Amino acid sequence: MKMLVTRPDPDASDTAARLGALGIEGVPCPLLVHQTLDVSLPDPKGFAGLVLTSANALRALDERGVLARYRALPVYAVGNRTAALARDMGFATVTSADGAFADLVELLAHAPLAGPIFYPAARDMSAYLGKSLAPFGRMVITAEIYAMNPVTELPDGLAERLGAGEIEAALFYSKRTAQTFVRLVERGLERPARARFGVLCLSEAVAAPLLDAHFVRVGLCDHPSEEAMMGLALSFARDQNP
Incomplete structure (x- = not known):
């Protein structure tokens, strides 16, 4: 299981390491600098x-x-x-x-x-x-x-990896990060791929731009914290691999 970590550095690397401890491969991809x-x-x-x-x-x-x-x-x-x-x-x-x-x-x-x-x-x-x-x-x-x-483009090859299902979900901690992601994948990620892709969000406000862009597999934290995000990621991974 691979998950995209969209928050800025150095937090992206820290979150990827925490995911690794849960058996999930975190792929750092800071969308804000x-x-x-x-x-x-x-x-x-x-x-x-x-x-x-x-x-x-x-x-x-x-x-x-x-x-x-x-x-x-x-x-x-x-x-x-x-x-x-x-x-x-x-x-x-x-x-x-x-x-x-x-x-x-x-x-x-x-x-x-x-x-x-x-x-x-x-x-x-x-x-x-x-x-x-x-x-x-x-x-x-x-x-x-x-x-x-906001960054102006995704890393080389990332849109293709997302479309192929190689990366199955992404973590979003802010509304601006979600908006940036939506803008960057607007032409590179078709609706069927969006329907499969999991978007794990800190809050309803963070999730709103993703829902508007037809991402339907939305997970929301029950508390706005890193610990809750890790719990959400682990639950998603277990649902994928029961």
Whole structure:
């Protein structure tokens, strides 16, 4: 059993290794490429916390050489893996929402914050934290510190491998990744092949572009986490080879 891993590096390689431990061959195929942006960043003084919706924000701060200036701030992370990376990078006070964006909003709405929060974000945001927290009286200072740029083509021979059924499924962690995949296979993967191909998605929002493009073998996580994605992949593999 081979599964395509579409998330960006270095996460794609990590996920492929986790699949390997389950007896599934992960084929890394990052469809978004990280780019750190040269934007002005605020002084940490006066902030009540640092909010993270992706580990890519930490990587961007590190690439900019400014990570140390924010380490004294409490961190509020969307999920456990981002929280774990924050701890590995030296942050002492880290709280995880252990879920999706809505869970993070709920956490921040009721957190004991006595000032504004700093949000190093992606340039192409799917949801706006400041707008979501405004009804709760929370002030969010956002800096678009990184971009996730879509690739313009699939690796050589991949479309043919997908069409031949050599790779039986793909893992999708974001809506933009799913949209990129749909665009890249629009002319190279016919509808019968799409009907056979498994698309394993972190959420309904991630799955939506794939459903619109006539991928019908859709698997959804019961919780937005890497552990749930691994469970979904294992269940799919077992269904294929009972």
